[in-house]
Amino acid sequence: MSGALPILIGGPFAAAMVSFLFTGAIGRALSVLLATASAVAALATSIEVMRSGVQIHALAGWGAPLGIELRIDGLAMLMLLLTAGISLAVTTFAAGYLKGDAQPHFWPLWYFLWGALNTVFLVSDIFSLYVCLELITLAAVGGTALSGDRIALSASLRYLMSAIMGSLAYLLGVAMIYAQVGTLDLTQLSGRLGSSWSSGAALSLVTAGLAMKTALFPLHFWLPAAHSLAPAPISAALSAMVVKASFYVLLRFWFQLSEPTSNQLAAHLLGALGMAAVLWGSVQAALQERLKLVVAYSTVAQIGYLFFIFPLFGGALAAGRSEWAQEAWKGGIILILAHAVAKSAMFLVSGALLQTFGSDRISDLKGAAVRAPLTLAAWGIAGISLIGLPPSGGFIAKWLLLTTAIRQEYWLYVAVLLLGGLLASVYVFRVLWHSFLTPEEMPSVSRIPGSMSISILALTVVLLLMGLRPAIPLEFTLIGIPLPAGDLR
Amino acid sequence: MTAQYSVYALAGGLLVGFAFHALAIHTHVLKRILAWNTLGSAAFLVFGAIARRNTGAPDPVPHAIVITGIVVAISSTALALALARRIDEENKK
Numbered sequence: 001m002s003g004a005l006p007i008l009i010g011g012p013f014a015a016a017m018v019s020f021l022f023t024g025a026i027g028r029a030l031s032v033l034l035a036t037a038s039a040v041a042a043l044a045t046s047i048e049v050m051r052s053g054v055q056i057h058a059l060a061g062w063g064a065p066l067g068i069e070l071r072i073d074g075l076a077m078l079m080l081l082l083t084a085g086i087s088l089a090v091t092t093f094a095a096g097y098l099k100g101d102a103q104p105h106f107w108p109l110w111y112f113l114w115g116a117l118n119t120v121f122l123v124s125d126i127f128s129l130y131v132c133l134e135l136i137t138l139a140a141v142g143g144t145a146l147s148g149d150r151i152a153l154s155a156s157l158r159y160l161m162s163a164i165m166g167s168l169a170y171l172l173g174v175a176m177i178y179a180q181v182g183t184l185d186l187t188q189l190s191g192r193l194g195s196s197w198s199s200g201a202a203l204s205l206v207t208a209g210l211a212m213k214t215a216l217f218p219l220h221f222w223l224p225a226a227h228s229l230a231p232a233p234i235s236a237a238l239s240a241m242v243v244k245a246s247f248y249v250l251l252r253f254w255f256q257l258s259e260p261t262s263n264q265l266a267a268h269l270l271g272a273l274g275m276a277a278v279l280w281g282s283v284q285a286a287l288q289e290r291l292k293l294v295v296a297y298s299t300v301a302q303i304g305y306l307f308f309i310f311p312l313f314g315g316a317l318a319a320g321r322s323e324w325a326q327e328a329w330k331g332g333i334i335l336i337l338a339h340a341v342a343k344s345a346m347f348l349v350s351g352a353l354l355q356t357f358g359s360d361r362i363s364d365l366k367g368a369a370v371r372a373p374l375t376l377a378a379w380g381i382a383g384i385s386l387i388g389l390p391p392s393g394g395f396i397a398k399w400l401l402l403t404t405a406i407r408q409e410y411w412l413y414v415a416v417l418l419l420g421g422l423l424a425s426v427y428v429f430r431v432l433w434h435s436f437l438t439p440e441e442m443p444s445v446s447r448i449p450g451s452m453s454i455s456i457l458a459l460t461v462v463l464l465l466m467g468l469r470p471a472i473p474l475e476f477t478l479i480g481i482p483l484p485a486g487d488l489r
Numbered sequence: 490m491t492a493q494y495s496v497y498a499l500a501g502g503l504l505v506g507f508a509f510h511a512l513a514i515h516t517h518v519l520k521r522i523l524a525w526n527t528l529g530s531a532a533f534l535v536f537g538a539i540a541r542r543n544t545g546a547p548d549p550v551p552h553a554i555v556i557t558g559i560v561v562a563i564s565s566t567a568l569a570l571a572l573a574r575r576i577d578e579e580n581k582k
Binding site: 066127130131134137138141142145148149150153154156157160161164165168171172175178179182184 | 505512518521522525528529531532535536539542548550551554557558561564565568569572573575576579580
């Protein structure tokens with residue numbers, strides 16, 4: 001157990017250092033090896049969690065409150081596995097996608113991002129979480145600016161400014177919490193934050209800051225430009241993982257630290273913003289002319305669904321039905337996973353189409369279904385999950401959310417869940433429809449490296465497996481679920 | 490918090506207000522970078538005051554937080570300045 005943890009954190013960071021210092025073939029191979037080791041470590045740790053439940057590790061033997069503790073429950077484990085899987089796919093894709101001169105700049109940033117993501121899911125200390133989120137931001141902003149042209153640079157500067165505003169709001173919230181309770185450890189904080197006005201203000205600051213970083217409508221303004229102008233592998237990581245990292249921290253604050261039933265009004269406010277995000281993001285996605293912007297706006301929409309977990313979970317607990325809360329919890333987490341896999345597949349598909357046809361305008365995709373059938377099939381499968389059709393991870397997630405919303409008679413959430421799926425099908429099928437049109441002359445295509453196709457296909461297979469065999473991730477979500485132990489069934 | 494140190498917390502709160510005001514009215518990139526640096530310093534000042542919230546020896550944990558926070562603030566400021574300079578160069582082309 002404790003043997004795997006240093007590799008989870010140290011592997012990608014060591015890979016970043018190696019790939020920065022040695023840009024040759026040996027350096028490249030060594031860094032891939034180090035990073036892959038962390039994916040193996042994630043797998044090993046997950047077996048441990050499955051066997052014996054929540055794992056706690058005190059760094060250097062210093063426990064909380066003075067030291068920093070690593071804590072791995074089911075949610076953290078799923079996020080680590082997700083990071084490992086998507087990072088492997090993105091690494092494979094990037095090796096084929098990036099031109100030679102872009103590679104030395106890409107790899108260190110990418111491995112730093114990977115390491116920072118792993119760390120954020122492991123640490124159980126609200127200040128360390130701040131540091132990790134900043135590390136993610138710095139690596140992600142650097143990655144966004146990689147192309148070096150003016151629009152991408154402006155988008156990444158705006159991304160950096162927004163992310164730092166979010167972080168500082170979070171940090172002020174942490175200061176207020178520490179002043180009241182005198183500890184930074186999440187487990188020790190749990191249940192000790194009273195319902196005074198200052199704890200309410202602290203939680204509001206934290207929530208607003210993290211909503212900014214997660215790009216919850218209307219704080220999403222920085223996302224479409226940044227996610228669509230980054231190189232495709234970075235876009236995939238941004239949409240799949242980076243926004244989820246701050247959402248993950250938000251989940252910790254709402255469910256581990258505060259009493260979920262006590263702030264139902266705030267939860268419904270988040271839910272309402274989520275609904276607005278679903279509608280606004282989906283409509284915008286359907287109107288875009290460029291493929292990567294479609295995918296980026298779709299992220300704005302899909303993030304909206306994630307925020308349904310707050311009112312649905314809290315509402316169920318307030319009604320005294322913890323099994324309904326369990327459904328909301330499971331649905332929200334599976335949606336994080338399903339969206340991450342589907343969205344990374346979609347961004348990689350956009351990158352592959354961009355390289356095959358030399359354009360990512362949807363109107364230039366005529367004939368693509370004949371010339372790049374596998375790539376478009378992957379788009380279709382990822383789209384099925386976003387819409388929420390079986391068999392896919394997205395279907396399982398939306399089914400669970402829909403069930404609990406219907407049971408609690410939250411009809412507005414039910415309506416938006418259904419309407420959002422319909423709107424998603426508009427932008428998914430619009431792309432497919434264009435690709436099936438017959439152009440006057442067939443577009444000239446350039447062949448893409450096999451590693452790109454393999455990584456895209458691997459992601460779609462995972463997505464289908466999540467729909468066909470959902471029991472394993474569902475089992476994981478229950479380890480360490482923030483419900484009173486007696487309520488578990 | 491002991492009374493003589495709460496002035497630092499209040500100053501921190503005031504700086505937060507200044508920073509948000511500056512962010513609201515200025516569009517120039519350097520002024521915005523300065524504004525969120527002010528916001529960061531405000532947070533550090535609040536942490537400094539929190540260290541003396543009880544009588545007796547000061548609590549070292551907020552100090553450690555401020556030192557780490559300064560490192561993070563310097564790195565992100567450096568990145569923002571580098572990006573701003575590159576944008577400026579691209580604009581001149």
